[in-house]
Amino acid sequence: MKITWRMWLVFAVVLACFLVIFVNQDGITFMQKGVLIKGVEDNSTIFNAGLRSGQILLSINGEPIQKMADYTKALSPYSLLKNETMKITLTTKTGEIISLVDSDIVNQISIAEISKTRIKTGLDIRGGARALVTAKDYKLSDSELDDLIAISQERLNIYGLSDLSIRKQSDSSGNRYMIVEIAGSSPKDLEELLGKQGKFEAKIGNDTVFQGGKEDITYVGRSGQDAGIYQCSQSSATQYVCMFRFSISINGNTADHYAQVTKDIPVNISNPGYLSKTIDFYLDDKLTDSLLISVDLKGSSSTQHSIQGSGVGATQQEAYEDAKMNMKKLQTVLITGSLPYKLEIVKIDRISPILGDVFTKTIISAGIVAFLGVSLIVFLRYRRIKISIIMLGIVLAEVLMILGFSALMNANLDLAGIAGIIAAIGTGVDDQLVIVDESRRGKDETMKQRIKNALFIIFAAFATAVASLFPLFYAGAGLLKGFAITSLVGITAGVFITRPAFADIVNQLEEH
Amino acid sequence: MLLIPVILVLLSLAYIGYFYSQNNDFFHRDVSLTGGTSVTIATQVSASELKAMLSSEFPDIDIRTLSDNSGKQTHLLITVPDEKAKIVSALEKALNLTLTEENSSIEFTSGNLGKDFYSQLLKAMLFAFLLMALVIFITFGESEKIKFFTAMLTLTAAKITFPTVSAIGIFAVLFSLGIFFYGLFKIKEKQGKLILLGILVLSGIIFFFPYYFLIWPITLAVIVLYTYYSAPSIAVITCAFADIVMTVAIVNLLGMSISSGGIVAFLMLIGYSVDTDVLLTTRVLRRKHESINHAAFGAFKTGITMSLTAIAAVLIALFMAYRFETVLNQIFTIIAIGLFFDIFNTWCTNVWIIKWFAETRKAEI
Numbered sequence: 001m002k003i004t005w006r007m008w009l010v011f012a013v014v015l016a017c018f019l020v021i022f023v024n025q026d027g028i029t030f031m032q033k034g035v036l037i038k039g040v041e042d043n044s045t046i047f048n049a050g051l052r053s054g055q056i057l058l059s060i061n062g063e064p065i066q067k068m069a070d071y072t073k074a075l076s077p078y079s080l081l082k083n084e085t086m087k088i089t090l091t092t093k094t095g096e097i098i099s100l101v102d103s104d105i106v107n108q109i110s111i112a113e114i115s116k117t118r119i120k121t122g123l124d125i126r127g128g129a130r131a132l133v134t135a136k137d138y139k140l141s142d143s144e145l146d147d148l149i150a151i152s153q154e155r156l157n158i159y160g161l162s163d164l165s166i167r168k169q170s171d172s173s174g175n176r177y178m179i180v181e182i183a184g185s186s187p188k189d190l191e192e193l194l195g196k197q198g199k200f201e202a203k204i205g206n207d208t209v210f211q212g213g214k215e216d217i218t219y220v221g222r223s224g225q226d227a228g229i230y231q232c233s234q235s236s237a238t239q240y241v242c243m244f245r246f247s248i249s250i251n252g253n254t255a256d257h258y259a260q261v262t263k264d265i266p267v268n269i270s271n272p273g274y275l276s277k278t279i280d281f282y283l284d285d286k287l288t289d290s291l292l293i294s295v296d297l298k299g300s301s302s303t304q305h306s307i308q309g310s311g312v313g314a315t316q317q318e319a320y321e322d323a324k325m326n327m328k329k330l331q332t333v334l335i336t337g338s339l340p341y342k343l344e345i346v347k348i349d350r351i352s353p354i355l356g357d358v359f360t361k362t363i364i365s366a367g368i369v370a371f372l373g374v375s376l377i378v379f380l381r382y383r384r385i386k387i388s389i390i391m392l393g394i395v396l397a398e399v400l401m402i403l404g405f406s407a408l409m410n411a412n413l414d415l416a417g418i419a420g421i422i423a424a425i426g427t428g429v430d431d432q433l434v435i436v437d438e439s440r441r442g443k444d445e446t447m448k449q450r451i452k453n454a455l456f457i458i459f460a461a462f463a464t465a466v467a468s469l470f471p472l473f474y475a476g477a478g479l480l481k482g483f484a485i486t487s488l489v490g491i492t493a494g495v496f497i498t499r500p501a502f503a504d505i506v507n508q509l510e511e512h
Numbered sequence: 513m514l515l516i517p518v519i520l521v522l523l524s525l526a527y528i529g530y531f532y533s534q535n536n537d538f539f540h541r542d543v544s545l546t547g548g549t550s551v552t553i554a555t556q557v558s559a560s561e562l563k564a565m566l567s568s569e570f571p572d573i574d575i576r577t578l579s580d581n582s583g584k585q586t587h588l589l590i591t592v593p594d595e596k597a598k599i600v601s602a603l604e605k606a607l608n609l610t611l612t613e614e615n616s617s618i619e620f621t622s623g624n625l626g627k628d629f630y631s632q633l634l635k636a637m638l639f640a641f642l643l644m645a646l647v648i649f650i651t652f653g654e655s656e657k658i659k660f661f662t663a664m665l666t667l668t669a670a671k672i673t674f675p676t677v678s679a680i681g682i683f684a685v686l687f688s689l690g691i692f693f694y695g696l697f698k699i700k701e702k703q704g705k706l707i708l709l710g711i712l713v714l715s716g717i718i719f720f721f722p723y724y725f726l727i728w729p730i731t732l733a734v735i736v737l738y739t740y741y742s743a744p745s746i747a748v749i750t751c752a753f754a755d756i757v758m759t760v761a762i763v764n765l766l767g768m769s770i771s772s773g774g775i776v777a778f779l780m781l782i783g784y785s786v787d788t789d790v791l792l793t794t795r796v797l798r799r800k801h802e803s804i805n806h807a808a809f810g811a812f813k814t815g816i817t818m819s820l821t822a823i824a825a826v827l828i829a830l831f832m833a834y835r836f837e838t839v840l841n842q843i844f845t846i847i848a849i850g851l852f853f854d855i856f857n858t859w860c861t862n863v864w865i866i867k868w869f870a871e872t873r874k875a876e877i
Contacts, residue, residue: 124838127613132625172632174676346625348596352552352617359836366832370825377821416773419843423780426825430787430818437814445800457794460651464790465783467643471636472776474677477629483776 001508006501013497014397017404021117026056026093030116034058034093035065037111038163044108046090049099056093057111071111079106118407122414122482124351125360128163128183132347132477133194140176140341142168147339149178154336155193156180172474177346179477181412189325195345199338200330201282204293207261209279210254213337218303219249220334227331229323232316240316242323245308248334255301263299268292281307283333307334347477363418370422371395374429382436390505391432394498398428401493402486417482424490427465431458431494435503439510447511451503462495517861521754524761531764539760542769545630547623548593551600552578552837553616555588555607562588565606570594578837589837596620633775635724639673640779642666642731644786645738645749652793653742657704660695661711662734664688668715669730675722688715744797747865748789754857755785759850773839777846784822784851788815788858796866804870808863819855823848 022029034056040047057065060074078086081103088105090097123130133148134140140148145168153166163183170176180194200212210216221227227246235241250258268276274292281289289309309330311323371392379388402421406413438454439447465487472484532538543550555562559575566573570592578587592599596618600611609615621629646666650659667684674680695708718726739746756778763770795811796804830844 127617170676171628172635172674172677173628175628344622345620346622347620349619350613350617351619352613352615359833359838362833362836366829369832370828373824373828374821377817377824381817415839416776419773419776419780419840422825422829423783426784426822427787429821429825430784433814433818433821434791437810437817453794453798456798457791460647460790460794461783461787463647463651464644464786467647468640468779468782468786470643471639471673472779474674474680475629475632475636477625480772480776487780 001505004501004504006504010394010397010498010501013493014400017400020404020408021119021400024118029114029118032056032114033064033066034114035067035071035111036114037092037109039110041108044104045101046088046097046099046105046108049097050095051090051092051097051109056114057090058093059091061089062091067113068111075106079103117403119403120407120410120412121360122412122417123181123183124349124415125413126183127351128181129190129348129350130182131180131190131194131345131349132169133178133180133343133345134175136342136344138341139174142176144341145176145178148343151198151336151339152178152180152194155198155332156182169478171477172471175477177477189329191345191348192329193332195343196333197284197339197342198333198336199282199284200333203280203282204261204265204277209258209261210250211338212334214335215337216250216254217248217334218251220331221247222331227327229320229327232320232323234316235312238314239312240314240319241310241312242316242319243308243310244323244327245306246327246331247304247306249303250305252301252303255303259299259301262293262297265293265298267295267298281309281330283330288330378429378433381433387436387506387509390502390509391429391436394432394502395425395428398424398490398494398498401497402490405489405493406486411485412482413486414482416480417486420483420486420488421490423483423487424494427461427487427491428494428498431461431499432502434458435499435506439503439506447507451507455499455503458495458499462491465491514861514864517754517857520856521757524757527761528757528764539764540767540769541626541630542771542774543591543593543626544619544621544771544773545626545633545775546593547621547626548591549596549599549618549620550589550591551603551611551616551618552587552589553603553607553611554586555609555615556585557588557607558585559588562590562606566590566602569602570599576837578835580835629772633772635673635727637775637779638727638731639669640782641749641752642669642734644752644782645734645745648748648786648790649738649742649745651790652744652748652797653738655741657695657699658737658741660691660699660708662737663691664708664711664715665730665734667691668718669727671715671719672722672724672727672730681719685719688712743869744793744866747862747869748786748793750865751789751854751857751862752782752785754861755781755850755854758853758857759846762849763846768842768845771839771842774842774846777843778850780843780847781850781854784819784847785854785858788818788854789862791815791818792858792862793866796870804867808867812859812863815858816855819851823851826851 026032037051037053037055037057039053040051057071059065060071063070063074065071065074078088078101083102085100085102088099088101090099133152135144135148149166149168153164156164156166165181167179168176169179182190198212201208202210227244229242229244232240232242262275265275265277268274271292273295275295275298277293278290279293280287281291291308307330309323309326311319311321311326313319313322374395375388375392378391379385382388399421402424403413405411406417411417434457435451435454438450438457445453469484469488472480528538559577563573563575572593574591576589576591577585578589579585590599590603600618604610611618643666646662649662653659667688670680671684689712692708692712696705699705699708735746735749738749759778759781763774768774791814792808792811795807799807802810826844826848830841830848833840833844
């Protein structure tokens, strides 16, 4: 068989797709050893020893680490430690880290297996959370949406989420949305974090003395001496309370205003260490806490203040966690300030990653079986092994091209995308059937003419498919875009790359 | 031959009409299009037990069982038209556990967003139909003048369907002007040029007032033009329409609730349906020395293989991934039903129209 330039083109594109799917800066993806360090707690012992997220961990104390189970096993002796330290040797791609660590190390590092390909699966398969946020009873402008995204990004960063993407999306009715996607596990209070306007006000009586955001607040303490839980106690038979406290700095003008307001407040007669009015903290117009004001702050323009609050729970541990969470929330809005409108979460999906794993495997095997089923029908129809195998090879090439494209674009392959691949395969097989049948039809036309007829049919069908898919880019907040993208890429690659090559092959096969 | 499909389409339409009068909608919509929450929980509590516990608080609750390969229950899929927080706390109380990422997945869509999705997807579908019809008409239609008219009308429909998408607006304006000038150059008679100018002025006005109801006169106008000027085009369009109508009727009979993915399946169906029709039309109309029957039969042999491979692939995938109860189930089911009807509509109805057209055209020549 003579190999035409069209066939060479298919080979070249398939090869390029292989490279895109299976090769990254560290070499061939499925041959890489070790696990990926996804996160290391800031200022932990192991962090200070040099471990950072993004490094590849090869072994612990000489034991090679290939998968999650190896890692858990290698760390198990450390989890049993009680108030003592033990030496650990971590070998990463960049070097060796030796340190003395305690049992906390187990919680300080999070790891993930290195993915076998560069194809990223969507949240609905791999698990994670996705939220669509928009303003309540208000149409956001494009720049307002940018502001919303900037503030949300800052709020989520405070929570230390690494695998996070925020993007804007508008739909065909002119609504604008912020789409937040967090892979893997996400904070429990994500909804509150995203949906809150985040208006923080500190009031004394009816006077607002300061508000959240950079205008009034120059510094928010978040760790060490500046922030923490300082007291836990049992408040009733079934409830525990933990108190938190963190310090903030306010700017000079705000401090002067504070002095102005407190100057005239009389001292509380029954509790003479404090003033007779409290300072009240409001979060989104809801009173969250009231603090007594110490007498020495009366009329003082001190820029140092302390914010306090509490958390409750059925056990001390729960109360502690609750207090920690409330503290973080308050710190977040104090840093980022308020949005000028109320927000609404119009859609939120949290997909468990566990189902995702089994599902991916099933989808792959379903793909293979469906492929075999189609092969069987094609073989039964033509009874010619050569042409059937070539047809199926072409289908595989097209699937590779779709996957290669999505790896190249760094796109997330979600369920809609998988449906799109299936649609593209269906169209691909259909078109090849047309080519083969057209080429074998009647001998009164030249082979070239017959192939031309086939390509005409294919092109007309292609144009209608494009026409019917294109509205999906805009409708439904673009959530079904994945379908349109994969099927369009598939049929386009088909029409312009694989079909002409296939026509050449059939041309040669049928002429002999 | 033609009578059976016509009766079936009429029956389907009558049933959908009846369904509409009962439910005030063309089909049942699931929570992704109406708003509500669906929760998947790993639990061994049976669906009926859980339903008994929750049905007083959630009268519209729907609970389905998900099982593994051996048929053992692994998860329950709970769907309610309510807010997320309400059902989550009720489930936590009923099952006495805390819902976490390890044991559950939750999807919530607000009522407004669901309604928006629904209307946008329906509008997108109508527009896809118009666009597809235009492509078919440009491919198979004979009157060049009418191609200019309908192309401009379809671009106006694009503006009406996506009034706020500026990229489409700019595209539509540029293309309308391009078509207009090219049309002035191509169309020889004065009357045609005047009509073209009329359409340009009309769409210019509509561009500033893109009210959605204007889509209906445009749709009607292009359909009348296609019917009058190109029987093959209208046959292709009718066939795709019949596929969808019959499939919707069956989907309703099965009691399925359509999700946003289901609507995508209908879009896919249009694409597949057109494939076989284009094949048939091309073979019959562009044949050289063959008899019409011979050409149609050749097309049938190819077309039936096309449909069968697609149905086989979809059914196998459906069978294997069914237990996950994902949106793919619905997509595959709808496509399988639709492709089945497409075989019927293409090779009973369409083939008849095309043959009739080819024969009368031959007589004219």
